[in-house]
Amino acid sequence: MNITKRIRWSWTTWLLPLVLMAFPLCASASDGTDGRNPTPNERQEAERLAREHFGDQTVDGVRALQGGHHDRNLSERSVRGKSISEAVSQLTGTAINPLLGITVLGMYRYFTTPPGLQDQLPFYDQPYVWIPLIAIMILMLFKSTLCEAIPFLKVPLNALGDLVHKGGACVVLPVVLYEFAQVFAVPTADVLAAAGDFVCPTAYAAEGVNGSLSDGWMPLGWIVSSIIGAISYATVWVVWNVVDVAILVLPVPFLDAILKSFRHVVMAFLTGAVALHPLMGLVVSLMMLCICWRLAGWAFRLSVMGFVFATDLLLWRKSGTIDGTVGIPAFITATAGKRWKLPARQYGRLRRETDGTLYFVWRSWLVGLKYEENLGRSGDYQGGSALLYPMVLEGTGENVLFRLPPRYRRDSQEVVNALGLCGCRDVSIIRNTWKLVRQFFSTRKTADSLGK
Numbered sequence: 001m002n003i004t005k006r007i008r009w010s011w012t013t014w015l016l017p018l019v020l021m022a023f024p025l026c027a028s029a030s031d032g033t034d035g036r037n038p039t040p041n042e043r044q045e046a047e048r049l050a051r052e053h054f055g056d057q058t059v060d061g062v063r064a065l066q067g068g069h070h071d072r073n074l075s076e077r078s079v080r081g082k083s084i085s086e087a088v089s090q091l092t093g094t095a096i097n098p099l100l101g102i103t104v105l106g107m108y109r110y111f112t113t114p115p116g117l118q119d120q121l122p123f124y125d126q127p128y129v130w131i132p133l134i135a136i137m138i139l140m141l142f143k144s145t146l147c148e149a150i151p152f153l154k155v156p157l158n159a160l161g162d163l164v165h166k167g168g169a170c171v172v173l174p175v176v177l178y179e180f181a182q183v184f185a186v187p188t189a190d191v192l193a194a195a196g197d198f199v200c201p202t203a204y205a206a207e208g209v210n211g212s213l214s215d216g217w218m219p220l221g222w223i224v225s226s227i228i229g230a231i232s233y234a235t236v237w238v239v240w241n242v243v244d245v246a247i248l249v250l251p252v253p254f255l256d257a258i259l260k261s262f263r264h265v266v267m268a269f270l271t272g273a274v275a276l277h278p279l280m281g282l283v284v285s286l287m288m289l290c291i292c293w294r295l296a297g298w299a300f301r302l303s304v305m306g307f308v309f310a311t312d313l314l315l316w317r318k319s320g321t322i323d324g325t326v327g328i329p330a331f332i333t334a335t336a337g338k339r340w341k342l343p344a345r346q347y348g349r350l351r352r353e354t355d356g357t358l359y360f361v362w363r364s365w366l367v368g369l370k371y372e373e374n375l376g377r378s379g380d381y382q383g384g385s386a387l388l389y390p391m392v393l394e395g396t397g398e399n400v401l402f403r404l405p406p407r408y409r410r411d412s413q414e415v416v417n418a419l420g421l422c423g424c425r426d427v428s429i430i431r432n433t434w435k436l437v438r439q440f441f442s443t444r445k446t447a448d449s450l451g452k
Helices: 003-013 015-029 041-053 057-066 069-096 098-112 115-120 127-141 142-148 151-198 199-203 215-240 242-249 254-275 276-292 297-317 333-342 411-419 433-440
Strands: 326-332 348-352 356-361 369-377 381-385 391-394 399-403 424-427
Touching: 003 215, 003 326, 041 424, 069 098, 069 151, 069 215, 069 254, 098 127, 098 151, 098 254, 127 151, 151 215, 151 242, 151 297, 215 242, 215 276, 215 297, 254 276, 276 297, 297 326, 326 356, 326 411, 333 399, 348 411, 348 424, 381 411, 411 424
Parallel strands: 381 424
Antiparallel strands: 326 348, 326 399, 348 356, 356 369, 381 391, 391 399
């Protein structure tokens, strides 16, 4: 890949965050009236947002400004900008830790709402939802203590924790998208309506003077805002899911406490930024979104590894028939990725041809284009047997090149025979702990691996 193509790919990796940043800015700058007198529906929407975020006094102020169209638009833009900033910050914070985020948000809304109005809150803000979530998080909090007391429970509990984090993200997603789209649908429809006016002004003006020009764009506004919210949520979540994957794959002492503490510190920092000023929370959230988008491919491959490892361990999966000509599932390490210029942690298959040549076969994003890499003679490599999962190592060194799923941990010798490796030896993953952690979190890529 030449340098021009590499730079072009680098620009495309930042394109989506820039588009996502443009929508809040354009939407907050739009007053939703396009220079005309606002309709009753638009006035009621502004009053609802003002009552929700500023109280009844601001609602009275919005009503008092009916004679001053310019001042009224400024008030509505201020309310809309604050609601947009809070919506983006809530989506980002919830994506970091979905169960904790939705629990804290529900408790805050419930206890800050007057007692007579608490029954009108959405179901996900009610105690019968966030109290069980608190119980689940307390159990997960004591998981580390239980693992120290009963060591043989460490691996299955870590696998359960990874699946709980993934399942919690799926359960919370509809709530987050509804909250996000509820705020973004109207301004997004305004932006789309303005774009429609630019492309076809005659058709846009034909909607009438008294009606809202963006009403016809509202369904599309809900769809577009939901898509933006889903992409943003998935981008942030998949990066922070690496914390649970690392705890599962790397049985390193105190790693659980260190990584989870770091995740909670980031959530607290984002919450503090929102508390100081909504605009500061918006800036921090968008910066995090850009960083997470840059790391999304790396984090996605690690999440796939965590899911495969967790399901193998919890379901006690068996290896079944081991056939080297069909292929054996494996994850490439950072060391092998650097050697063959491949994306690290990529999930694929090790396949041995009849002539003794070993290939690594994979698809980009699991469903994309198919790639094959010639690894040379299979006899140049050896197998490694460990407690959690088997490995494929260099023939004369100790560098780990491939990690196999835990389902093969009791069939290391069969894997060696199927792939035609030169031998099998025990591998201690406790030695060289820092090197193991550094290789696991490595995001190094080469020019040839970009885009794969």
